[in-house]
Amino acid sequence: MAESRWKSTLYASDQFVEACGAIVFDISSSTGSKKVCLLYHAGENEWLLPKGRRNCNESRQAAVVREVREETGYEIKLRPLTLVTRAPAETEAADVVDAPRVYDNLTEPFMLDVRDLGKDKGVKLVWWFIAEREPDGMVGEGEAQFKATFVKIDCAVERLTFQKDRDVMRRAIELMEEQGT
Numbered sequence: 001m002a003e004s005r006w007k008s009t010l011y012a013s014d015q016f017v018e019a020c021g022a023i024v025f026d027i028s029s030s031t032g033s034k035k036v037c038l039l040y041h042a043g044e045n046e047w048l049l050p051k052g053r054r055n056c057n058e059s060r061q062a063a064v065v066r067e068v069r070e071e072t073g074y075e076i077k078l079r080p081l082t083l084v085t086r087a088p089a090e091t092e093a094a095d096v097v098d099a100p101r102v103y104d105n106l107t108e109p110f111m112l113d114v115r116d117l118g119k120d121k122g123v124k125l126v127w128w129f130i131a132e133r134e135p136d137g138m139v140g141e142g143e144a145q146f147k148a149t150f151v152k153i154d155c156a157v158e159r160l161t162f163q164k165d166r167d168v169m170r171r172a173i174e175l176m177e178e179q180g181t
Contacts, residue, residue: 011122011123014122015121015123016122016124017123017124018053018054018063018125019063019126020054020127020129021049021052021068021126022130023049023172025130025181026132033153036169036172037072037148037149038151039072039147039148039149040146041145041146042147047160049165049168050067050071050072051067051071052070061129064078064127064129065077069139070142071148072148073139073148074134074138074142075133075134075137075138077132078129078131079107079129079130080107081105081106081107081108081110081175082102082103082178082179084101086100109127109129110128110175111127112126112127112128113164130172130175133150153173156169
């Protein structure tokens with residue numbers, strides 16, 4: 001039997017979980033400064049990005065919108081971006097070369113975080129999106145353990161507790177700047 005050419009790990013459905021999160025920008029701020037949404041988890045004294053598990057039969061795009069609404073109380077819309085991706089366009093031939101290419105107006109994840117959950121616990125796949133707060137988009141209180149706060153971009157990265165969240169935030173800010181926003 002032939003060996004695969006690539007290093008590969010298989011996970012049964014009970015050994016992985018998918019989550020979706022967003023960097024939520026408030027571009028319409030009345031102060032003129034751009035802000036992003038952070039969650040403060042007082043019980044753990046942590047500053048986090050909104051994210052949560054994808055439900056069965058739910059698209060990633062629907063999951064991120066729902067999770068942000070549940071955790072923060074805000075309605076969002078995914079921000080269409082120009083992205084470099086290896087995913088083919090819907091209209092391309094099935095045998096298109098697997099290579100990075102640029103597409104406009106994508107509401108796809110801009111980053112994937114693969115988290116090892118420890119011995120025999122599998123992995124967590126976190127798909128990260130860029131979104132905008134809907135104007136007048138407050139729909140509720142959000143989850144009780146979190147306080148959602150919009151923070152100026154120049155302060156947000158350093159406020160985040162975890163380095164991986166900081167890395168995700170930095171990339172989102174870079175992408176928004178590249179888009180001219």
